Amino acid sequence: MQTSQRTDQQRATERRRKELLEAADRVVLRDGPEASMNAIAAEAGITKPILYRHFGDKNGLYRALAKRHTDALLASLRTALDSADARRDRVEATLDAYLTAIEARPQVYRFLMHPTEQESSDTEKGFDAGRQSAPLLRRLGEELARIIAERLDLGPGGDELARVWGHGIVGMMHAAGDWWLGERPCSREQLVRHLADLLWGRLAAAADMPGGPGL
Amino acid sequence: MQTSQRTDQQRATERRRKELLEAADRVVLRDGPEASMNAIAAEAGITKPILYRHFGDKNGLYRALAKRHTDALLASLRTALDSADARRDRVEATLDAYLTAIEARPQVYRFLMHPTEQESSDTEKGFDAGRQSAPLLRRLGEELARIIAERLDLGPGGDELARVWGHGIVGMMHAAGDWWLGERPCSREQLVRHLADLLWGRLAAAADMPGGPGL
DNA sequence: CGGTAGGTGTTACCGTTAGTAACAATGGCA
DNA sequence: TGCCATTGTTACTAACGGTAACACCTACCG
Incomplete structure (x- = not known):
């Protein structure tokens, strides 16, 4: 029968593709994103x-490779977001999950943050100004935005607000995590607390330094 | 006299270097970072x-090129940080200055965000896990951290806190700005307000969506 | 049985890139 | 005049992403 045979072929191809991806994974994790x-x-x-033949070009391979890791990271973040009871605890758990992931496997992190300049297709050759961030960050931002919009009552225009916050929070997490991973200026727990403090408005509530120009 | 002649030579060299940098600037702004x-x-x-001979390698040229633009951007941000009276207004002015800059010259922005993998020198060949972000972001983060530590009374451990916040806020600004520049989902003023709201703790204060699992 | 279609695999190449070696010309200075 | 530094060239290397052309195997199908 043609269909079942066709299916066998497809499965063999997929298995082969998976093997190739695993080999690529080993190399990328050993030699870096380049x-x-x-x-x-x-x-x-x-x-x-x-x-x-399997992946079209280097970007195709890298996108396939990134998808696996991104899916895994996203799953662990979603779990963290559903863990505790209090909102502050959930936010801290999510930050901690992200930081734990990049701390445990920095090579994966480094690869995922590498800008792969995914095919532009629609942009008219030359200047897509945005889209500078890694696809991982975009995806995390959108995902977080969805969750915020679903779970928080933000009033009219809440969806737009949620998207801004989603991308903003992910960016905060990323930049602070990247810096922390490079310099290790404090423990993970402390970094989490500091970031949560920032999100909880401690910047707005802090007192000016006495005698200075103020902020 | 040898010293004065040496100085003349140096000046000529510097002028030539500047000319070359300006030419490079034109090309990079026309053809992109590649x-x-x-x-x-x-x-x-x-x-x-x-x-x-002038710049050593491509990274050297790009670092020299980036320094000029980064200095300019930093100056305008510093001005914004000293502008208004109320803290909220200062923060909004700073966010707005950044967004205005990347909106006005997206090619410059795109170039500055390009990771130039600055020479590792000290890291032992292979894995510097952090340092994934563009140098511009690191510099902005450090600068903001300094200002926060100087002007806010954050109690013991305040310096560490200020650094976390500096990098975190810069990351938030960057990610949200990058997304905004690509999709233009709202006006610049609104984006600024939304981000300031986030920093002012509105995420912590928002009500749960009625009937949902809460956040 | 022989042909044909599709998949796997190869070698050998192309165009472009960063970076370098080797050499020529200029101009000030002793 | 001879020396030395600087500016400039041409011509090259090594590596990269990507491709064309061809060989092989296997399975279906008349």
Whole structure:
């Protein structure tokens, strides 16, 4: 029968694709995000054209690779967001989940943050001003925005507000996490508390330094 | 006299360097951050090796180029931070200054956010986990941290807190700005207000959506 | 049985890139 | 005049992403 055979072929192809992705994963995690297609092909025991047949181009391979890791990270963040009872605890748990992930596997983090300049397709060749951030950040931002809009009563225009906050919070988490991972100026728990304090309006409530120009 | 002559030479060299930087600027702003060294040399009316003599490698040129724009942006942000009287107005003015800058010259913004993988030098070849962000963001974060630590009375451990907040706020501004620049979901003024609301603790104060699981 | 279609795999190449070696010309200075 | 530094060139290397052309195997189908 043609269909069942076709299905067998497809499964074999998918299995092969998965093997190639795992080889690529090993290389990227060993050599960093700039790993060459030659190196990946060699790790998989084959040569370049096969990679190109499976993934189209380097971006295709990297997008497939990033999707796996991004899905995993997103799942753990969603779990954290549903964990505790108090809002502050949930926010802290989510921040902590993100920081724990990037701390545990910095190479994965480094790869995911690498801008892969996903195909522009619709933009008219030249200047897409935005889209500078890694796709991971965009996805996290949108996801968080959805959750905020669903769970918080923000009144009229709440959806727009939720999206701004989603991207803003993710950006805060990312930048602080990146800096923290490089310099390790404090414990993870303390960083989480500091960031939650910021979100809880402590910046607005703090007193001016006596004698200064104030902020 | 040897010293004065040496000074003349140095000045000539610096002027030449400046000319080359201006040519590079034109090309990068026209062709994007991936402009080739050949293209830059051609724009300057010379050939590659001269560029390499002046700037060492591509990163050297790009770092020199980025410094000028970063200095300019930082100056305008500092001005905004000293503008109004109320803290909320200052924060809004600063956010607005940043967003105005990236809106007015998105090519410059795009170039500055391009990760230039500045020389690692001290890290032992392979894994610097952090340092993923563009140098511009690090610098903005450190600068903001300094100002916060100087002007706010945050009690013991305030310096550490200020640094976390500095990088966190800059990251928030960057991610939200990048998303906004790409999708233009609202006016600049509204984005500024939304972000300031976030920093003013409105996330913590918002009511749960009635009937939902809450956040 | 032989043909044909589709998948896997190869070698050998292309165009472009960052970066370099080797050499020529200019101009001030002893 | 001879020396030295600087500016400039041409011509190259090594590596990269990507592709064309071809060989092989296997399975279905007349």
